[in-house]
Amino acid sequence: MKTAIIDYNSGNLRSAEKSFQRMATSPTDIVVTSDPAVVARAERIVLPGVGAFADCRQGLGSYEGLFEAIEEATQKRAIPFLGICVGMQMLATWGREHGQNTAGFDWISGEVVEIAPTDASLKIPHMGWNALENISDHPVLDGISAGDHAYFVHSYQLAADDAADIQATADYGGPVTAVVAKDNIIGTQFHPEKSQSTGLRFIENFLNWRP
Amino acid sequence: MLKTRIIPCLDVKDGRVVKGVNFVDLIDAGDPVESAKAYDAAGADELCFLDIAATLENRGTLYDAARRTAEQCFMPLTIGGGVRGADDVRSLLLAGADKVSFNSAAVANPDIVSEAANKFGNQCIVVAIDAKTVSDGNWEIFTHGGTRETGINAVDFAKLMVSKGAGEILLTSMDRDGTKAGYNLPLTRAISDAVSVPVIASGGVGNLDHLVEGVTQGHASAVLAASIFHFGTYTIAEAKAHMAQAGIAVRNAA
Numbered sequence: 001m002k003t004a005i006i007d008y009n010s011g012n013l014r015s016a017e018k019s020f021q022r023m024a025t026s027p028t029d030i031v032v033t034s035d036p037a038v039v040a041r042a043e044r045i046v047l048p049g050v051g052a053f054a055d056c057r058q059g060l061g062s063y064e065g066l067f068e069a070i071e072e073a074t075q076k077r078a079i080p081f082l083g084i085c086v087g088m089q090m091l092a093t094w095g096r097e098h099g100q101n102t103a104g105f106d107w108i109s110g111e112v113v114e115i116a117p118t119d120a121s122l123k124i125p126h127m128g129w130n131a132l133e134n135i136s137d138h139p140v141l142d143g144i145s146a147g148d149h150a151y152f153v154h155s156y157q158l159a160a161d162d163a164a165d166i167q168a169t170a171d172y173g174g175p176v177t178a179v180v181a182k183d184n185i186i187g188t189q190f191h192p193e194k195s196q197s198t199g200l201r202f203i204e205n206f207l208n209w210r211p
Numbered sequence: 212m213l214k215t216r217i218i219p220c221l222d223v224k225d226g227r228v229v230k231g232v233n234f235v236d237l238i239d240a241g242d243p244v245e246s247a248k249a250y251d252a253a254g255a256d257e258l259c260f261l262d263i264a265a266t267l268e269n270r271g272t273l274y275d276a277a278r279r280t281a282e283q284c285f286m287p288l289t290i291g292g293g294v295r296g297a298d299d300v301r302s303l304l305l306a307g308a309d310k311v312s313f314n315s316a317a318v319a320n321p322d323i324v325s326e327a328a329n330k331f332g333n334q335c336i337v338v339a340i341d342a343k344t345v346s347d348g349n350w351e352i353f354t355h356g357g358t359r360e361t362g363i364n365a366v367d368f369a370k371l372m373v374s375k376g377a378g379e380i381l382l383t384s385m386d387r388d389g390t391k392a393g394y395n396l397p398l399t400r401a402i403s404d405a406v407s408v409p410v411i412a413s414g415g416v417g418n419l420d421h422l423v424e425g426v427t428q429g430h431a432s433a434v435l436a437a438s439i440f441h442f443g444t445y446t447i448a449e450a451k452a453h454m455a456q457a458g459i460a461v462r463n464a465a
Binding site: 010012013014015018019022050051052055086122123124125126127128129130131149151152153154155171172191193194195196199200 | 212213214215216251254256278281282285286287288304305306307308309329330331332333334335378379407408409432433462463
């Protein structure tokens, strides 16, 4: 049972690796890789991502065959997939950042837009611990209740076309998409690997998820 | 609703916590790993790890200590000290940091901040500013442990750093650091109000009211302290309870 954490030179990979190892049955079940052959054999995929949408999309594309392997795994073999932060945002149809339009995976219909808190004194990025709200009964959110805190760091969010794809929100001068999911795909705007007990619970649920 | 963060800071030298850490239940009071574990269990919102004697010779020690500390941290970890450029940022991220803090190097060459922010994203680039009062309402940046005057206005510098891509400002008042007299509130407010990104107040905390003031009067998004927590004067839970009582939204301790 291998979970592949995709390494495309983006962000705090070590953080993600150790929290997944902590919750895995065996630490060797977690593999950090950019090898399409490993992805092709993986039984779960985790795609982290920090920084700008376009850079992440381009970074992922720069590894020959990597995106195709992820697409084959998630769309044909339908294995569980988790996107974190920008890794979640890339699930959308479009990323609209700095006046640039970048195509996403289009697995969750919608676009990634700047967060625009109604209260102008709120800082951007939205950085820190925020309470989860409007939590659905998605199995990966099992045991996580409204008011539990997760760690966010972002300036953009995924505005999903279909409200049914949104599994949880947080309030930051208006609702911010915290979790999206559809079929075998789930994504979090927050960082489960940095969200202490709530995050570890989420990771454990993901590792046990059989969509 | 977003909560105000409480951030204990570990000052590390040669891989050991200095400034004395005094938890009762620590096996080794000088080991950053034990401290990180204790703060993680206590429900700290983030941890800051600053290598205060960052030299070329002890880089290996720093990475090793950072790596072992990060193993115990399921909360965000900021690492700083002697960070010179994008390569250092990458090494520290690989060691387990979630954010990396620039200090003197950003004063010498502000463009290294944009280079690192472009590569790794603004969210993981923190700029630490050490400021000293030069006259009433006028603060300047000092480098090299406060010995070198730069003549750079602290508020202007903070704005410049944000324009270069800093995702957060860690603001230390050198006048107050170690005094237990409280944060420099006018300085904290001037910078918090001048920039769009979160500001962490640092330097001078002696009691829990100081943490409250940092937010209510200093307009900081997060409050950092070292000795009040290290010496066990107050626990993270006590700090959170006190802030909540003052009407500041905090996350319940784990």
